Each structure stands twice: as structure tokens, then as C-alpha cells.
Amino acid sequence: MLSITDARGRILALLRPTGAEIVPLGEAAGRVLAAPVISRLTQPPRDVSAMDGYAVRADDAAAGARLRVVGIAPAGHPFGGAMGPGEAVRLFTGSVVPEGADCIVIQEDATEADGIVTLRERGLPGRHVRGAGLDFAVGDELLPAGRVLTARDVGLAAAANHPWLSVHRRPTVAILATGDEIAMPGEPIPAGGIVSSNSHALAAFVRACGGVPVILPVARDDREAIAAAADAAARADLLLTTGGASVGTYDLVQQGLSDRGLALDFWKIAMRPGKPLMFGSMGGVPVLGLPGNPVSAMICALLFGRPAIERLCGLAGDAPPREPARCTVALAANDHRADHLRAVLARGEDGMLEVTPFGPQDSSMLRRLARADAVVLRAPDAPAVAAGAMVEVIRLAACGL
Template identity: 40%
Template sequence: MKTPPLPLEEAQRRLLALAPSLPVEHRPAAECVGFHLAQPLAARRNQPEAALSAMDGYALRATDLPGPWTVVGESAAGHPFDGTVAPGQAVRISTGAVVPDGADMVLIQEDAARVGDSLRLTGEPPLPRDKHIRPRGMDFALDAPLLPAGQRMGPAQIALAVSAGHHYLAVRRPVKLAVIDCGDELVAPGTPLAPHQIPASNGPMLAALAASCRVVTDRIGPTPDRLDDLIAALDRVRDADVVVTSGGASVGDHDLVRPAIEATGATLDFWRVAIKPGKPLMVAQRGAQVILGLPGNPAAAFVTGYLFLLPLLRAALGAAETLPRVIPARLAQDMPAGGGRTEFLRARWDGASVTLDPLQDSGALSSLARSNALVRREARAPLKPAGTDVPVYLLENGGIA
């Protein structure tokens, strides 16, 4: 009896369980954008280390209100006042400067008038009195937990790590990714085409999709639909952590990726997933290496790359969150009833509503390029009228905000 296609979530779960475990390396924090922390990050210092002024003005003692005061010095960022504020005294202070000893209030310059060293109150003092003071440890204190293991490092996270006293961060090394285009009809981009030929566009597309993760990509092909050529291509990339092929994963006479994979010593984990587009998806393992066989139709290759390749890469890199997030969006038009598989429809999201593209053929690239979202339609779902909320996957950030 023929094994039925796997449900999407089960297929994703099985694939992620195969994700290779990559070694940890220590990289300069400034070079860690897009990596994921291999261990939790804690503060190595207080931020700020001393109480700082949040405004330009004058540091003084609140008990001396309403003044007047004598200005006895200045505290600037990087140049603190070397002394103690005594009764009746004030210190000129800049934003980010250390609040001098003895002072517990900053009077902003807009509420004061100064003539020479004489200062008087002209406006309202702050309420509470320490309103314009950033206390020691306001942002974080020594040893405070800051970021969990698996956190993706973006600009703000890198700044936090550096501010917390970390020059190097523990992250997984980049994934070694091999991308293989398969098909007799494919020719390298820029090559003159016969009527029966098409440019090999899936390889560049999948490499670009993977570029949102930390990968080192080796592109191979296009590879002809000949068993010996496919075996040679797979043998060439034995040192890759992840191999992704496009084309040749179905059941036609020229779909030879499965026998080629098996001939190189890989073990098939599963084949076929109950989604559209993308049913003929194949997952195999060769030692620690994971081989992901995607369909050849470009929209199907993109959707399966989005739903399977990106989560696999994230898992290998140690990401805490691997699967794309779903958001609700309002249908701008009726969505017809679904078929027997879960479908992912190309669409355009404008921040509130989502419009389905009229061209949903799995061989069409123009609708894919017009789209910034995929609408999920469950198997055998009834017609959904305009105005109904539907689950949507955003494409432009890899599906993870």
C-alpha cells in the first residue's frame, strides 16, 4: 500500500530532529549579526556604572530648592566633576555625564537662568526630583540575564552585548550549504537558449533565500538528469552540512534524485508532504549531513524552501525559534474552497488586508515576485468570504519578525 504524504507539521518536526549539531566558535560581537547565541548572555557590568544625567542642566541638592545657587564646576560626558556638591552649590551637567556626589536632582537648563556663576530658578523643578537622573544599573545590573541561548543577534542585540562587556560571543559556525540544480532542460544563466531550455533560476533563488541565515553556499549545476551525473554532484558535496536539490524529486522517468541519493549511501527519512505546491519533497540523511530534495517548479521550490530549508538552517545554527510565524490578515476578496492538501497561496499584504494573486500556477515566478506573503488554506477548507481573517506567512523577513 502506498504511504500517504506526511502532514506539514509532522514533516517539519521530523526534519528538524535531523538538524546537524554544529561546533561552537567565539566571534567578535560586532561580527555576529545574523548568528544565534550558543549560550545565555549575562551582564559583566552595570549599565550605567554611575548615576547619569538624562538632560542638559545643573546638578544640585533638592533640599536647596528654590535656590539660588552658585555654580562651582562642570560635569561633562567622559569628564566628571571631581568634587562634592555642597549646600547652595550647583554643577553644570551635560546629558550622559556622571551626577556628582552630593547632588540628587538635575534642574534642566530651560527652567533656570544663569548670570556668571549665579543660578536661579525660573521654571518648575522636576517631579519627582530625580526625574532626570538615570540611576546606576538602570538598564541592567552586573550578572543580570540579558539574552537567552538561541537568540538571533541583530543590531540592538549586538549593541547590548557590547555594552554588557562582551567582546566575543559564543555562536555556532556558519552552515556549509550545497545547492544543486537538477534538470536536462536547465542551462546556466546568460547562456543562449533553445526553445526546450530554460535558465536555471532555482539555484540562485534558494541561495538568496538561505542568505538570511549564516551560511557558506556552494552552488552546483545545472546537473543533467543522468544518474551518474547526479551521483557525482552529490559525492562532490560530502563535506556540506546541508544539501538542497531542486528538481527530479517526483516519480517521472527522469526524476532520479531519489535513486542518486540512495546510491551515495544516504538513508531516506521521508518523501512527499501533503501541501500544495511542494508535495514531492524528499528528506534523507548521509551521516550527519541532511539532504533536502525540493520540487523543480519554482513556486514549489520557493514554498518548500521557506517551510523546510530555512527552519532546518535555523535549527542547525541553534535558533530558539525555527519555524515561520503566522499572523492574521483580513481577506480583501473571497477565497475559494480548498482541495485535498494544505495550500500556500501567493498574496500581497498591505499591513491590514491580504489580496490573493490571480496566478497560482507552481511554475510561475512573476506572481511569486509580486507577493510578499503566503496565505495558508487548510485542506478541504470551505469558501472564506472577503473580510475573514486568514493565517498569513510574511516572506520579506524570512517569516520571523
């Protein structure tokens, strides 16, 4: 059996980022930059005032000085001429500092009457002036390629005068559930059947990871039906299947996809939940075969699907981020398979993150998975730990799950 890390490495090795597309700035948040954002201007473009007040010459600006107000220059309306000795110009936050001035006296420290401003505080050179280019200069690389754009980044790109950005196309991720027992929500349920859940959870997860999900119709447990369903994924960037990757007689996904040229890479991982996992390539389309049990499918999606989709989106495809937490209960020694215990998080009185795994961890218990905040990672052959020991956790919602 493969380790999780080795399996993830093999998956990533087969994936290439999607190409670039141009999107309006307003649709760029959350997307991955395909090209760096280079500033098209200098910000601020000239020396500007950081406060409401008066532009003066520092040489003139002794406490008690009386200066002639020769103009008023709101932001966006620069003072036309140069300011001479003994003169002042009324400014506001963002106003361009007039030529000849080198300091701002804030309005709280000045009194204006009859065209004369009297200073109550001394002005110092450069005081309350934001120099041209304080934030950035034309030609600066403001945001690197490969960055997930935040709301702040969108603001920065706007300030640098970019109405459009080049981002990686969202990868199309086809989702194929199989099984005679599966009905779509709201549709008639066959005898002994259940309602499809994996496809819908995976679609939401794919979207959260940056992909565009395409839920294919449920394929019956029939080799031909599965092969035909796979044809609909021929233009996808990734095909996710659920169920049918185990060893049972009725596990036909592998056979059906083989009829369409699937080259299988591996299919057993030393982990729990989720041992049966399949990866391969079918006519150039990468195929990740997830287990059928809901919890196994979701944990495998987190550990393998998320990095895969992120890699397609132009990111590195890192393992989900881990963080330390104090485990409130003792944990038994682990066997040779990596385990992922569903658990709830809280803050201890000392501010430390605390984690409490649920008791039963059956891989069919979707309700309990939904209630979990995190999974506790248990490495293969990890020794028993006492209550209060530190463990590593992955937060689920923060990873799009």
C-alpha cells in the first residue's frame, strides 16, 4: 500500500495548471493569478497630504507664524502655481502638495481668518506628507503569479490601474457517482436504495477549491453504462468517481473506465477512512476514484482531490494545512494505516486550541462528519497519547469541506 504523501506526489506529477484567461477585476477575487500584476502608475502619484490642513514651507512654519492663504486645493484639484515664501495653501487628505511647500500643518493646529492662517504648532519638513511612490511605483511587481487573489489584492490591482487580470481558467471537474441503489434527492428511491450525497458534497467542495463541478448522471452498476458515462468527461480537466474502487464483484468503475482506455496508477492507500482509492489517466483526462462511503469519499477528497484541483488552478497542490491542538482525551496506539479522526474544536482557558474526537468513527456516518470541525491526524504506527498531549489537526470548513 502507498503512503498518503507518495500517493499525492504521484497525482500531482500528472497534473498541469490550466491556461490563462482574462477576467474583469470584479470577478477576480479567489482566482489564481496567471501573470504578475505590475503597477501601471505610482501611488501616490505626487507628494500628497496625509491630513486636512495647510501646505507651508517648513522654514516659514514657526509656532505663531502668520501666513497668507493663496489657494485651496481639494483632492483631485491641485493648486495651479508654485507657493512662495510666507504663503500657505489649504489642503485636504489626498490633496497634492503644491510646488514650493514641504510640510503640512494640520487644521487642528491652525486658525484661518481673513485669508491669513495662524499656526499654533511648528511645522517640520516632510511632516504629514505622503511622498510620491510611498505605496508603490510604476513598474513594481505588486502581486506574483500563482497568488490566490484576496479582496485586498483586488483593491491593490485596482489602485495600480488594472481593469482586467490574467488568471488561471477554473478547471472543469466531472463527478461520476455509480450504483444501482442511488437516487437523486427528491426522485423516487428504489427498494433498498439511498439518496445520492457524495456527488452534491463533492460539487460544493470542488467549487470551494476553485473548480467548476459537472455532476454527471448516476451510472448504473453496469460496465457499459459506466464507460458511456465516462465519455461525457472527455473534455474535463479531472474526473472524480465515487464508489466502485474496491475489490467486490460489483465494483465496475475500474472495468468500465478501462474500456475507455484508463491507465491505472494505483488503488490502495495506507489510510483510514478511505483505503480503496484509484488514480489514473483516461485519454489524457486524470481520473481520481474515491471510495463510496461518504466519509471516506470526503476525507480522500480533502487529502487528494483538493491538492489536485489546486494544482490545476495554478497552485502548488500542498497538503491541507495542519495546526497543533491539545487533545482532550487519550488516544490508543494506531495501526499501520494513517487515521483521520473526526473531531470538534474549542479554545482552552489558556487560549490553546483543543480537539475532542468523536467516539465511533464509522465511515458511513455523514451526520457526524458534518458536525466535525476538524480531523485529528494519526500517523501510521503512532504510539498511544495521553489526554492533554499535542496532536495535529486539519480544519475542514477552512479547506472548503
